[in-house]
Amino acid sequence: MLFNSYGFILLFLPITLLGFFWIGRLGHRPAMAWLVAASLFFYGWWNPAYLGLLVASILFNYAIGTALSARPNRLLLGGGIAFNLGLLGYYKYANFFIDNINAVLDLGWNFEAIILPLAISFFTFQQIAYLIDAHRGETREYNFLHYCLFVTFFPQLIAGPIVHHREMMPQFARKGALRPNYDTIALGLTVFTIGLFKKVAIADTLAKYANMAFDAAGEGVALTFFEAWRGATAYSFQLYFDFSGYSDMAIGLGLLFGITLPLNFNSPYRARSVVDFWRRWHMTLSRFLRDYVYIPLGGNRKGRIRRHANLFVTMLLGGLWHGAAWTFVLWGALHGLYLMVNHAWASMRARLGWSREATTSWGRALAWTLTFIAVVFAWVFFRAHSFEEALLISRGMLGMNGFAWPGTVEEFGWAGQLLSEAGWRFEPLGNFKGAGDLVLLGLFVLIALKVPNTQQLVAARHRPLNPYGDETVVARRSWQPSPRWAAVTGVVALFTLLQLSRVSEFLYFQF
DSSP states (O other): TTTTIHHHHHHHHHHHHHHHHHHTTTOOOHHHHHHHHHHHHHHHHTTTGGGHHHHHHHHHHHHHHHHHHOOOOOOHHHHHHHHHHHHIIIIHHHHHHHHHHHHHHOOOOOOOOOOOOOTHHHHHHHHHHHHHHHHOOOOOOOOOHHHHHHOOOOHHTTTTOOHHHHHHHHHHHHHTTOOOOHHHHHHHHHHHHHHHIIIIIHHHHHHHHHHHHHHHHHHOOOOOOHHHHHHHHHHHHHHHHHHHHHHHHHHHHHHHHTOOOOOOOOOOGOOOSSSHHHSSSSHHHHHIIIIIITTTTTTTOOOOHHHHHHHHHHHHHHHHHHHHSSSHHHHHHHHHHHHHHHHHHHHHHHHTTTOOOOSSHHHHHHHHHHHHHHHHHHHHHHHOSHHHHHHHHHOOOOTTTOEESSSSSGGGHHHHHHHHHHHHHHEOSSOOOSSSHHHHHHHHHHHHHSSHHHHHHHHHGGGGGGGOOOOOGGGGOOOOOHHHHHHHHHHHHHHTTTTGGGGGOOOOGGO
């Protein structure tokens, strides 16, 4: 069931929300049971066959976590982690490894295709974190119903954020959690509507431009410089608004039930370094990789070379987590290299007595430009279905497939003549329409850089959504539970609902 579907918005959500508060009058346990049942129904809507897998995973991890809380045991912890990784490895990576073994050794093994269960990466990582925290004595859960809700809470079940037990359950247990707070409900509807608009009106519109370029490359078309950059940039913003939209919708849904989910997306295209980018993009995954992979590997405690190696390995695993394909591994490797260069540059600046970050407007502009170009270039490997497809687009982005502009030499006069002599071609292009495309992409850059993000817009009324203290909008423009904001939200919601005939999945659902 998709957040951006009539069935979810007009049936499932209102029934679940009204049922939660109505049953809440009977007590805490019935309300929690209702929410667990609704969340399991939400998950099972996709493929009921895999509902048993989710339940089995919950039962196993609850039993191991309870035992670890009572008596920490490294062997038991290792077994619990191995079970979870084995489950993930079988469903997500078995076909990938068999295909690669066949390619290298020419064994011809036949292995039945395995359908990837929805959200297995998210609920597996979430429960691994729980086991480790239980072993460390940082969290305890002896109530099975609470644990089920921690894993299955439908706003964050399918594509995150990856939450810690200690972030969620105290909120459900607090006094007054079962009574509706109408200001918080109004805020949740506003945040949900903003996310829905990002997904439906922006991300899905950009999808056609990205798909045109990548589909052409998949058919062997050598895209020229501007065609390749338009396709890569369109995908970068499609993914940006798609994931930002999902994150807003998840947070908005949580607020309807009085729950504040952790921030997972904080305007990453404003970053002026790749380090800062990963502080802003998929923040809960970055937190997981830092706390449960990078730091256990040694972090930065064992010298500069080991630190860089740990960064690289962590990002390789982060790439592989996103998908069972070498293109994802290469995407992770690129970001691992980016982070190594970023840290080396920062260390060199510190040794020279310079500020760790650019202090002039030109320096900041250059830092942003280099970061944005590096991130967009890496997204090509994230999106492409094969190395061949990725290489065709990346070659085009590097100018190796030539430069072309739609139109004729005569239209541009002496400038066209000079460019023609320099090797530019003037011809009809299937994947680039000229200046209009550049203006459109420039508009999205300005939106990402200058328009207040959702948490900035609402922070004046709900500070937990902006825990980093980012600059908020001026008070008279910030969100308020007022008739004016109700009207604006209603108009945006109506406009977006009318576009739902072209329903599409969120991109992060495939991970």
